[in-house]
Amino acid sequence: MKYIVLERHPGYVVVLDEEGRFLKAADRQYQVGQQLDAILPMRPPRRRGRAILFPALTAAACLVLLALSAVRMAQIPYASVYMTINPQVRIDVNRRDTVLTVEGTNPDGEVLTEGYEGRGKELEQVMDELTDRAVEMGWLHPGGQITLTLDAEDGDWVAAHSDSLPAHLNEYLSETLQVTIRVDGGETGGQEAAIPVGPPPTAVPTATPTAAPTAVPTPVPAGDSGYGDSAYGSSETQGDSGYTAATAPPQDSGYGEGDSGYETPAPPEQDSGYDSPEPAEDSGYEDSAYDSE
Amino acid sequence: MDKEHPIVEAVFAAKTDSARADGLIRDCLPFIRGQASRFLGRPCTDQDDEYSIALIAFHEAIQNYSRMRGPFLRYAALTIRSRLIDHQRREKRHRGQISLFAPRDEEDGRTLADTLPEDRDRFAEAETREATRREIEELATVLQRFGASFSDIADNCPRQQRTLEACGQAVRYAAAHPDLLEELLRTGRLPLARLAEGSGIARKTLERHRRYLLAMLLIQTNGYEIIRGHLHRVLKRGEEATA
Numbered sequence: 001m002k003y004i005v006l007e008r009h010p011g012y013v014v015v016l017d018e019e020g021r022f023l024k025a026a027d028r029q030y031q032v033g034q035q036l037d038a039i040l041p042m043r044p045p046r047r048r049g050r051a052i053l054f055p056a057l058t059a060a061a062c063l064v065l066l067a068l069s070a071v072r073m074a075q076i077p078y079a080s081v082y083m084t085i086n087p088q089v090r091i092d093v094n095r096r097d098t099v100l101t102v103e104g105t106n107p108d109g110e111v112l113t114e115g116y117e118g119r120g121k122e123l124e125q126v127m128d129e130l131t132d133r134a135v136e137m138g139w140l141h142p143g144g145q146i147t148l149t150l151d152a153e154d155g156d157w158v159a160a161h162s163d164s165l166p167a168h169l170n171e172y173l174s175e176t177l178q179v180t181i182r183v184d185g186g187e188t189g190g191q192e193a194a195i196p197v198g199p200p201p202t203a204v205p206t207a208t209p210t211a212a213p214t215a216v217p218t219p220v221p222a223g224d225s226g227y228g229d230s231a232y233g234s235s236e237t238q239g240d241s242g243y244t245a246a247t248a249p250p251q252d253s254g255y256g257e258g259d260s261g262y263e264t265p266a267p268p269e270q271d272s273g274y275d276s277p278e279p280a281e282d283s284g285y286e287d288s289a290y291d292s293e
Numbered sequence: 294m295d296k297e298h299p300i301v302e303a304v305f306a307a308k309t310d311s312a313r314a315d316g317l318i319r320d321c322l323p324f325i326r327g328q329a330s331r332f333l334g335r336p337c338t339d340q341d342d343e344y345s346i347a348l349i350a351f352h353e354a355i356q357n358y359s360r361m362r363g364p365f366l367r368y369a370a371l372t373i374r375s376r377l378i379d380h381q382r383r384e385k386r387h388r389g390q391i392s393l394f395a396p397r398d399e400e401d402g403r404t405l406a407d408t409l410p411e412d413r414d415r416f417a418e419a420e421t422r423e424a425t426r427r428e429i430e431e432l433a434t435v436l437q438r439f440g441a442s443f444s445d446i447a448d449n450c451p452r453q454q455r456t457l458e459a460c461g462q463a464v465r466y467a468a469a470h471p472d473l474l475e476e477l478l479r480t481g482r483l484p485l486a487r488l489a490e491g492s493g494i495a496r497k498t499l500e501r502h503r504r505y506l507l508a509m510l511l512i513q514t515n516g517y518e519i520i521r522g523h524l525h526r527v528l529k530r531g532e533e534a535t536a
Binding site (some may be wrong): 043133 | 426
């Protein structure tokens with residue numbers, strides 16, 4: 001390779017090689033126009049040294065990690081909405097209210113969600129479409145009720161959606177039919193807000209499942225027809241009868257240790273005593289509740 | 294923050310401005326010579342290879358310096374020293390051979406080279422060199438009108454073989470279409486669009502080596518026969534391709 005010296009500088013010369021490269025090289029007292037057979041070229045500047053490359057790589061790696069975690073975050077269920085008409089479906093959404101899964105949680109719900117793809121849609125859109133399907137399949141009639149149960153770790157999310165979701169659904173359905181929409185806050189919120197839709201007529205079932213069964217679990221001698229002889233009386237052989245006998249000393253005090261007292265007095269005929277006018281000593285348990293039914 | 298040594302500012306200015314780089318080198322000549330002398334263990338003269346290597350190493354140090362590398366002069370000293378060590382290792386393989394220019398042990402002071410038959414025509418050589426120098430000066434003047442120097446062009450020159458060949462292709466296309474060169478001289482602008490279209494090289498590649506192409510295209514205009522002769526390989530490749 002031959003070189004022509006083009007220019008001299010204090011520290012170097014610029015030469016032109018036969019392939020058209022302009023190079024800087026060490027100046028060994030050359031003259032402009034001189035032809036050279038060999039040069040000592042200057043090393044080209046390192047544009048991206050390790051010093052720059054390393055932070056750049058680190059930053060790139062961080063970015064990738066961030067992006068990955070963002071993608072993963074989008075796939076993590078953040079809240080669930082249970083929508084109950086009669087079919088019950090669970091709609092899992094991520095932080096941005098994008099639906100991840102729609103799943104029927106009872107047999108009717110499975111029918112409702114069969115062939116339905118809600119993934120990636122907005123929560124409200126999915127609720128609308130599911131309601132439409134419910135109407136089509138004949139589960140939701142005018143005057144029906146939709147219960148929304150919101151379940152999320154984040155109380156704020158529940159609070160925010162317990163208003164907006166029924167409002168949206170009401171608005172969406174108001175064109176076609178009137179239904180009642182209930183919201184309850186699931187495990188965390190616990191708030192049960194009954195939100196009746198505009199015109200009143202269909203407010204029926206809201207009040208139903210209220211306080212009713214609170215006092216139930218007492219196998220007590222409520223002493224009434226409800227418990228009638230039949231059940232107790234028929235079993236002649238059993239010591240149950242003794243149970244009633246035991247009631248004679250009325251207060252439940254005997255109840256605690258009762259078992260012992262259970263066996264001992266076993267005269268089988270005492271049933272009659274069961275029916276017999278229980279003195280109001282049981283008063284602790286309000287007969288009235290049962291009577292009402 | 295501590296006040297920076299004024300030389301650092303000069304170094305950063307010299308990175309992009311070859312005239313200021315020359316000035317900085319000129320200012321630092323005693324330092325550079327000192328480094329070379331220290332390495333040699335004796336006073337260093339202008340004729341020593343080590344001196345020119347130290348100079349080019351200093352220039353490299355300017356180009357590669359960043360604040361992360363510490364004080365500039367220390368960095369430059371290190372660069373010079375390692376470059377000289379490299380040179381010394383390279384030269385090792387010639388050790389034990391007699392230099393043509395070493396004086397023979399006769400008293401007349403003639404060297405070995407002087408005893409060899411002279412087959413070069415020194416006069417013709419000097420004449421060619423003079424003609425070449427005139428061409429180069431002419432080219433430098435034209436380049437100056439375009440606001441470029443050979444040093445700038447060396448900085449803008451393609452480093453990868455592939456890019457160099459791509460640019461060569463564009464140059465050959467221009468050489469085959471004199472109207473392009475006329476347009477360049479008339480308007481003072483590189484006809485990049487036509488060049489890209491005609492040569493089939495990506496415009497981005499040409500843009501990136503704009504100044505290099507300017508020089509190469511100017512060489513294709515009239516009056517640079519010797520330089521063109523020197524570059525005949527670049528131009529002949531085109532003839533081979535078209536043939």
